Amino acid sequence: MNRKCTLLWKKISMKIFGDFAIFCGSSRAFTVGLNRHIKTTVGKGRIRTRLFTLTFQPLKVMSAASSTYRPKPLVFSGPSGSGKSTLVKKLMGEYKDCFAFSVSHTTRKPRPGEQDGKDYHYVSKESMEVAINNGEFIESACFSGNLYGTSKKAVEEVAKTGRICILDIDMQGVKSVKKTDLNPRYIFIKPPSFEILESRLRGRGTENEDSLNKRLTTAKEELVYAEQKGSYDFIIINDDLETAYARLKAILNEDINQVQSNLVNSDS
Numbered sequence: 239m240n241r242k243c244t245l246l247w248k249k250i251s252m253k254i255f256g257d258f259a260i261f262c263g264s265s266r267a268f269t270v271g272l273n274r275h276i277k278t279t280v281g282k283g284r285i286r287t288r289l290f291t292l293t294f295q296p297l298k299v300m301s302a303a304s305s306t307y308r309p310k311p312l313v314f315s316g317p318s319g320s321g322k323s324t325l326v327k328k329l330m331g332e333y334k335d336c337f338a339f340s341v342s343h344t345t346r347k348p349r350p351g352e353q354d355g356k357d358y359h360y361v362s363k364e365s366m367e368v369a370i371n372n373g374e375f376i377e378s379a380c381f382s383g384n385l386y387g388t389s390k391k392a393v394e395e396v397a398k399t400g401r402i403c404i405l406d407i408d409m410q411g412v413k414s415v416k417k418t419d420l421n422p423r424y425i426f427i428k429p430p431s432f433e434i435l436e437s438r439l440r441g442r443g444t445e446n447e448d449s450l451n452k453r454l455t456t457a458k459e460e461l462v463y464a465e466q467k468g469s470y471d472f473i474i475i476n477d478d479l480e481t482a483y484a485r486l487k488a489i490l491n492e493d494i495n496q497v498q499s500n501l502v503n504s505d506s
């Protein structure tokens with residue numbers, strides 16, 4: 239959900255993107271992490287109190303130049319169980335201001351507690367099919383009769399905030415993205431061996447025998463694709479987690495510095 243409002247107390251305009259808000263006043267825009275509660279209660283006049291009394295993150299200030307800066311999105315792919323979520327979680331935990339997920343679209347109904355525009359954009363099958371045919375989606379797929387997909391607009395919304403948009407997608411998604419003008423960095427997370435992949439998937443305890451076998455079969459195809467020249471920009475072998483994470487950070491070092499250099503502490 240994107241909302242715009244004007245804060246009367248300082249005549250600052252604000253736009254909210256999911257959990258993120260941009261405040262625009264004279265030459266600077268303030269970026270603030272919003273928690274869900276505040277997001278739902280934000281409104282004219284109330285934000286000021288909320289800002290200082292509730293759980294807002296420390297303010298960062300984005301320079302005017304950063305509003306035009308568009309960092310490259312980051313595509314993570316790799317077999318189920320290779321450790322994509324584990325690595326991405328670590329990355330987003332350490333660099334909270336630098337990365338964000340885009341909000342996907344789905345034709346499935348919202349589950350209790352899910353919010354439109356935050357968990358997904360919930361849309362009808364008809365409208366999503368039209369949008370896909372119009373080329374508005376970077377990638378889409380059908381699971382259990384429901385469409386899921388990432389729109390170009392959703393990725394752009396993240397880029398506009400100056401953060402790096404993270405896409406965690408499968409091999410088919412990677413192939414789809416390659417047909418667009420998104421121009422992301424492609425990172426493949428590779429398990430140290432097939433046996434270790436299987437044991438990690440079993441250890442995670444999320445799969446039954448049938449879904450485990452499907453994932454392992456797909457993993458073979460994904461590993462073959464990853465070996466083909468030009469499929470990915472980087473391949474990270476996720477053997478020891480800390481080593482894999484260090485490699486990931488080294489790959490992203492320049493991007494992170496660039497994003498951070500556009501964030502100036504509000505005290506300065």
Ligand SMILES: Nc1ncnc2c1ncn2[C@@H]1O[C@H](COP(=O)(O)OP(=O)(O)OP(=O)(O)O)[C@@H](O)[C@H]1O
Pocket residue numbers: 316317318319320321322323324325438439441442476477478479480482
């Ligand atoms: N380097 C590692 N060493 C040991 N265990 C790991 C390592 N990396 C991840 N794991 C474990 O392996 C399991 C699978 O990892 P994770 O869920 O991150 O994989 P994934 O690629 O995101 O899978 P999916 O695509 O199914 O979401 C998890 O239980 C995780 O804790």
